[in-house]
Amino acid sequence: MKDSKKKTLLAIAAILFVFQGFFNVQIIHPQWTRDYSLGKQSLASGLGADQAFLELLGFREFLAGMLWVRGDTFFETGNYDAVLPIIRLVTILDPKNIDVYSTGMWHIGYNFTDEEQRSDRRYLPTALALGKEGCANNSETYELYYEEAWLWYHKIDDDYPQAVKWLSIANEHPDITPARKNLMRNALERDGKPEEALQLLYKLKDQAQQDYNQDKNYEARNDLETLINNIDTTVVRLVQRGNIAEKNGWYASGDYDTKNPFDVGFSAKVTVTEPKVIVVEGTWNVLPVGTRVRVILRDANLPHSVPGSMDWDAMATSVQLDPPKNETYMQDQLFVRNRRFNRRIDMSKDPTMYPFSGDKYLIEFYYNPRSAPPHIQDKFGWNGEGMTDSNFLRLDARPDNERVVYTTLEISRDQLLQQGAYAGKVTVLKTKNYHDTAIPTDSLDDVIMVPSLRNSGATSASTSSGAAPGGKAAANAVINSLGGGN
Amino acid sequence: MNAIWAIASSTVGEAIRRKVLLVILLIALLLLSIIPALGVLSARSEMSAMISTIFFVIRFTSALIAIILTIYMIPNEIERRTIYTILCKPVQRWQFLLGKYFGAVLALALMMGIMTALSLVMFWFLKHPDASKMAEVAKQPILYLVEMSLLAAIAIFFSTFVAPLVNFFISTGLWLVGTVLNPLYDSFATNPQTAPIMKTMAKLITSILPNFANYDVKNPILHPGVVIQNEASYYLKTVGYGFMYIAILLILGIVVFDRREV
Missing domain, CATH: 1.25.40.10 (Tetratricopeptide repeat domain)
Known part of the structure; x- marks a missing residue:
């Protein structure tokens, strides 16, 4: 082969080489990434x-x-x-x-x-x-x-x-x-x-x-x-x-289930019976079974905390397999029976989950009627309009003035672990209204008589005031006003 | 052209007679036949797992065949001195090299065709897919053929001046690196913690090395929900890219082989 031919071929190869680089990175690769890449995470990280x-x-x-x-x-x-x-x-x-x-x-x-x-x-x-x-x-x-x-x-x-x-x-x-x-x-x-x-x-x-x-x-x-x-x-x-x-503007004249908000009478006492073991007891004046009050024990200065919960969405930014090992966050439910709750919470057996590395802790009590079962909501309403608490009703704990019951008690690490100045001492914390006397269960005067789901609607409203439509008429009014029934 | 065709057809005959290639092909066919038993690995994505495994077997064994077939072509001819009988006829060296290359590609196409045909028959018997799904599955091996043609060009280029064993490792290494170029580049490009110099390096490497990852288009075949924009255009571009790179390697191979003493 002549040298001139070789030079021509090499020149063609050089031009093609430059062009293929541009073509690959600028034209093919973006389309491959968009359509054919399996995912954003790649490579063999973590594989044998x-x-x-x-x-x-x-x-x-x-x-x-x-x-x-x-x-x-x-x-x-x-x-x-x-x-x-x-x-x-x-x-x-x-x-x-x-x-x-x-x-x-x-x-x-x-x-x-x-x-x-x-x-x-x-x-x-x-x-x-x-x-x-x-x-x-x-x-x-x-x-x-x-x-x-x-x-x-x-x-x-x-x-x-x-x-x-x-x-x-x-x-x-x-x-x-x-x-x-x-x-x-x-x-x-x-x-x-x-x-x-x-x-x-x-x-x-x-x-x-x-x-x-x-x-x-x-x-x-x-x-x-x-x-x-x-x-x-x-x-x-x-x-x-x-x-x-x-x-429709006739709520004031009718006898609706959510009327006259019911005072749930929340109170609580926390006793540290052993290191990392607490007993939570208290009152909740709702007799029907189904109430669960949320209790949280967490670091007092926990980032992203909101009353009764955490800002989970803000925390969910990346898949971190190891949770923050130095943070303590315990959440449990207090089941109400006979208008009282009493629960022993033992955190001593799980040091990884409850490291107690901070100095100050908050015990939060939180009740949101939106999470309540339907038979309780029949009195409380979807938004808690039929519920109140003379001591702990909070409208500022959630957006849009949601009606929730919320309060906190502060406790120190030494108190929880029964160490330092509290070595061998039983710490007792109470809300200001807590009373040890058992609520008599023979009198049901202050207990919600939870209505069962009636198919007659707010019959008593129509009979007592004569102003508000009840039963099927009210149901039809709902259907019509909400554009349904077609 | 006649000389190139004559060399190519004799190369295909040689490839078919080589036992090592037939053994690899046999292993591939055996692997393909046991794929249905692997469905247990993915309960709800059985079809995806099956297709993915079919593609893997075809790709991996084709790469092995492409490399082993081509790394010995020219060195063997020189070692056995059979090249003299060919070059003393009115056959140019460039014709010899092109004939060998096209023969290798034809042999590859034949073997990949057998694997693909068996896979499609098995797939049809097991899953009874409709014609469109069969056509979807058949697309990937076509691009694999272009990929393996590029790999064969790499191996034949290096076979003009390095020993077969060295060539095996160079070609295999380039193929392995080339199969992860796109994910590698994406990882560097999208990670905000990557230093700019590293990003530039990744871009440079992706521009220089043959990019085999472009031929991995199984994502929409495995996951029918994935929407592809202008698929035909992508296929044409990648095939064009492959032909461009093959042309570069063959030109360089011709130039190097022309200067070589045999």
């Missing part, structure tokens, strides 16, 4: 050499499957800590594996508990962040949006606008099953928006009716009947609890 080899060869899904099978054996043996890195690796290797994201969120959110089965809520931001990541990687399906909403609705059980937000996105996806759309109604009710919940039910019922007309199968009929039943229930509650009367 053999696993990394498989991953590098594009064998990610297979490797993820093998790891997940391995994780399953850890589940069976209760080695929950070992499952965490596997969940992380599998989601990195196969960001489209929805099952691993949803199982991982559930596992992180629910399975880390102390000896008395209290969740380690320091993991909650991790579970939420994993869910957010899963949603971003699988935005084409409703599933992880729904799982994220469920964590807010069921596990966190407080910041309901978040549950509504995630469910709204889930419900927009065409692949969501009809029955799962119904959770939105509950979330809206707990978010204090029962009328929006009713409107949603009407919309879902219309859709369910269409589906049933097209294919009269068992599932379609079941969904339709459930929705009709839920509409009935919601309409009756809207009437009995006075929401529709309030909206």
Whole structure:
């Protein structure tokens, strides 16, 4: 070959080489990242050499499957800590594996508990962040949006606008099953928006009716009947609890269940019986079973704390497998029976979960009527309009002047651990109104007579005042005023 | 052209007769036949796991075949002195090299075709997918063929001046690095903690080395919900990129081989 030909060829090769570099980085690569990249996390971080080899060869899904099978054996043996890195690796290797994201969120959110089965809520931001990541990687399906909403609705059980937000996105996806759309109604009710919940039910019922007309199968009929039943229930509650009367201006003249807010008479006493063991007792003047008062013991200066909870969303920025080991956050429920609660909380057996590394702690008591069961809400209303507490009703603890019961007691590390100046001493803390005398249970004068769900609506209102419509008339008024019944 | 075609067709015959390549092909076919049993690894994503494993077996064994087939082509001819009988005829060195390369690509296409056909038949019997799904699955091996042609070009370029064993490690190393270039570059580019110099280095390496990651397009095939914008344009671009890089390597190979004493 002549030298001149060689030079020409080399010049062509040089031009092609420069062009291919530009073409690869500027034109092909952006499109590959947008359409063909499996996820934002990549590379073989955290993998063994053999696993990394498989991953590098594009064998990610297979490797993820093998790891997940391995994780399953850890589940069976209760080695929950070992499952965490596997969940992380599998989601990195196969960001489209929805099952691993949803199982991982559930596992992180629910399975880390102390000896008395209290969740380690320091993991909650991790579970939420994993869910957010899963949603971003699988935005084409409703599933992880729904799982994220469920964590807010069921596990966190407080910041309901978040549950509504995630469910709204889930419900927009065409692949969501009809029955799962119904959770939105509950979330809206707990978010204090029962009328929006009713409107949603009407919309879902219309859709369910269409589906049933097209294919009269068992599932379609079941969904339709459930929705009709839920509409009935919601309409009756809207009437009995006075929401529709309030909206139409006749609340003052009727005898609605939420009228004359009931004083729950909350009081509490905390006794440190042993190091890291407390007994919480107190009063709550609601006789029907179903009240759960939230109690929290946490570092006094815990970042992101809000009354009775944490700003979980602000904390859920990245998937951190290790929760902050130096922070203490215990949350439990005080079950009310016979208008009193009494619970022994032992934090001595779980030093990892309760490190008590700070000097000052807060014991918080929190009750949100939005989380109450329906038979209690029949008196308290969706937003606590039928509930009060002469000492601890707070309107500033939550946005939009939500009516909640909230108070705190301060306690020091020495008191909790019975050390230093408090060595061997039993510390007793009380709210100012606490009284040890048992409330007599033979007199029910001050006890809420919780109404059962009546199908006659606010009948007493119509009979006593004669001004407000009751029963079916009121139900119809609700339907008409909310644009339903079509 | 006749000379190139004659060399290419004889190269295909040689490749078919080589036992080591047939053994690799046999192993690949065995691996493909046991894939259905691996569905247990992914309960709800059984189909994704199956397709992914099929792609892995095809890609990995094809790469092995491409490298082993090409690294010995020219050194063996020189060692056995059979090259003299060819070059003494009116055959130019560049024709010899191109003939060898195209022969290797044809042999590769034949072997990959067998693997793909078996995979598709097995896939159809096990999952009874519709025609569109079958067509989806068939897309990836086509791009793999371009990828393996590029890998063969690398191996044949190095075979003009390095020993086969060294060539094996160079070609394998370049392929392994090339398969992670895109994720590597993305990791550096999106991580705010990466130093600017590192980002520049990553960009430079991605610009210089052959990028095999471009041919990994299984994401939308495994996950049908993923929406792809202008798929045909992407396929054309990557095929164009591959041909461009192959042309560079063949030109360099021709120049180096022309100067070599045989």
